[in-house]
Amino acid sequence: MAKSTKLSKPAPTYSPDHCAVPSKVAAQITPSRPTCPLATADKRR
Amino acid sequence: MFPDRVRPGRGTRPVHVHRGDELGTTHYLTSEYLRTLRTGDSDFGRTGGLLAERSGTDDEIVFHALFGNARLVDREVLELLDSAQRTPMSLDALRERMESDVLRDLFATQFLVPEGHDEQSDIDDLLRTRAELLPKGNLLSVLQLVLTNACNFTCDGCFAYNFDGAQRERVEQGESVKAGPVLLQIRKRQDSAFGAGDWNRGTSPGRNPSMHMSPSVAEHTVRQAVRTRAESGQNELSIAFFGGEPTLNRKTILHVLDTFGSECDGVRLSYRMTTNGSRMDDELIAALARHQVGVSVSVDYLDPETGEYRGGQQQKTPWPVVRSAIESLRAAGIPLKVASVLSSSTWRHWGHHLIDELARIGVDELDVTVAFQARQFFAEHQPSEVAQRLLAAYDYGQSVGVQLTGYWYHTYLMIVDEAKWAAQADYKTCPAIGRKLSIEPNGSVFACKATNRSLGTVDDWSGVFTSSAYRDYGMRAYRNGPACSGCELQGTCSGGSTGALEEENGSIHEMSPGYCAYIRQVVHGLLLRHRNLALAG
Structure with missing residues (x-):
């Protein structure tokens, strides 16, 4: 069976980068997630 | 190509749906931004990590140069991605080659994208919104x-x-x-x-x-x-x-x-x-x-x-x-x-x-x-x-x-x-x-202790945000400059300190080539260590 595995986060803890900022902003800062075409296709059936 | 419609998704990221998906006519390609660990290419002075340049290992880390999303994939997945990079594939053809769980992940990570879609258009959308918010x-x-x-x-x-x-x-x-x-x-x-x-x-x-x-x-x-x-x-x-x-x-x-x-x-x-x-x-x-x-x-x-x-x-x-x-x-x-x-x-x-x-x-x-x-x-x-x-x-x-x-x-x-x-x-x-x-x-x-353009004073707080200098800094989000095009780190590296670039190159959009070569090699080294640990574990 083919495998695509999400990588585990590096084990050691670390503090935020000295330049890091609070993660939440009002603005949308990341692109929209694509809908999985499999789900759309299944819905179509 | 822009999403036909956008609706809220999990967390802060809405979901976009391609009309072709709904009609079942879309073909899919491996994203042009897919990158893998370099094999046999040690010239970090140039961008690299293209799937087509890869040779060797069965299990490999692949990631999206804009969005990250690293995965450890096996030879079968690599071969599919390699095929789909050269020839668009229908959903049915993809399903014949790969289990649904894996395909879902390849779509979620945007390793597979609808033919004709350029993920940079997602960044364009975000920058348009950003110009209104700044x-x-x-x-x-x-x-x-x-x-x-x-x-x-x-x-x-x-x-x-x-x-x-x-x-x-x-x-x-x-x-x-x-x-x-x-x-x-x-x-x-x-x-x-x-x-x-x-x-x-x-x-x-x-x-x-x-x-x-x-x-x-x-x-x-x-x-x-x-x-x-x-x-x-x-x-x-x-x-x-x-x-x-x-x-x-x-x-x-x-x-x-x-x-x-x-x-x-x-x-x-x-x-x-x-x-x-x-x-x-x-x-x-x-x-x-x-x-x-x-x-x-x-x-x-x-x-x-x-x-x-x-x-x-x-x-x-x-x-x-x-x-x-x-x-x-x-x-x-x-x-x-x-x-x-x-x-x-x-x-x-x-x-x-x-x-x-x-x-x-x-x-x-x-x-x-x-x-x-x-x-x-x-x-x-x-x-x-x-x-x-x-x-x-x-x-x-x-x-x-x-x-x-x-x-x-x-x-x-x-x-x-x-x-x-x-x-x-x-x-x-x-x-x-x-x-x-x-x-x-x-x-x-x-903008920072390290940058040199004045944004105004705290006496005119709202004027800071409407200043042209603040806008210039703020709109350098996501993309550093033209030299980053094609780089495997274009979505994750700032080219160092913005202020240092400004001081050294006279522009926050101009990168320092030595820095680029060094950081590509270091990040490659860290990903290589990560892969080896994952395979050993």
Whole structure:
């Protein structure tokens, strides 16, 4: 069976980068997630 | 091609649906931004990691050059991605080749995308939205308070004095820009209003004709920033005490902590401070502990024979004083790390001795900034030499329990950690592009201590956000500049400090090639280590 595995986060803890900022902003800062075409296709059936 | 429609999805990311998906006519291709670890290509001076250039291993890390999303995939998946890179495939054809679970993940990571879709169009959409949000102050997230421009050390390569690009102007204004004379002036004034009355209202939009930020300037600024955050519907603000050496202005530190504490008008406040660690005492440490101020102590290296620990070693404070401060900070439960710089002035000394000392003290993180003056540094030291030295130190740190971090490490983390990428996709590793404001002692405002274009003054708070300079910095989000096109790190690397690029290249959009080669090699090395650990485990 083919495998695509999400990588585990590096084990050691670390503090935020000295330049890091609070993660939440009002603005949308990341692109929209694509809908999985499999789900759309299944819905179509 | 833009999404046909957008609807809210999980978390903060809406979901877009392609009309062709709904009709079942779409074909899919492997994203042109898919990258893999390099095999046999060690020329990090150019971009690399293309699937077509790969050869060798059965299991490989692949990631999206814009979005991260690293995965460890096997040969079967690699072969599918390779086929779909050359020939668009229908959904049915993909299903014949691969299980649904794997396909779902390949779509979610955008390793497979609809034919004709360019993921850069997603970034275009975000930048259009950003242009509307910037003037409202909605992106402000951290306030850097430059509490003083004085310092009791005079280190070569100091962040504060090497990047403001305005030394001549400051000298013409009668200011001493080096620590020695400034300190002399402060000492003369200690019997009077030490640290107070420095508010030069409206005198200059430039850097610091005054030396210390008064408590009233700091309070006024924090109140405005809190209001901006609250009006943006946000409930967090980070405040960074910076300098010069901020502990020279402890009065304002204590005033801010005592006045605002952990929350103001529904906005949670978190604090951090960058210090040389030479002026800690019980009262200050108690206040830092009470408010959980994250402290970063700057120590460049440690020479066990001479006791030197900072670039140029012109300070008189002996290392045991700083070491004792670090131990006290740690004992008080203060979030703590040590920050060093690997540069021309520290090259000879930097490395294992400091890591050993931190391991002895129990400090588990060493932040390593690699040379702000990249062109000069990488002219003296080959990028591969720097990368190998850093990776060797990283390995050594792992062996003794000290985690080495820095811009380079956070770029790597953005590739492997989706939550981290989502939290800082716009600024990547340098928040001077609209997420941060740096306030000089006189209330003048910059994007960062390291940048040189004035954004205005705290007297005209809304004017800061509508200034053309703020817009120019803020709109450099996601994309650094044309040289980054095609780079495997284009969605996760800021090209170093924005201020350093501005100072060195005259443009925040122009990268330093030596820096690019070095960081590509370091991140490749970290991903390689990650893959090997994953396969071994």
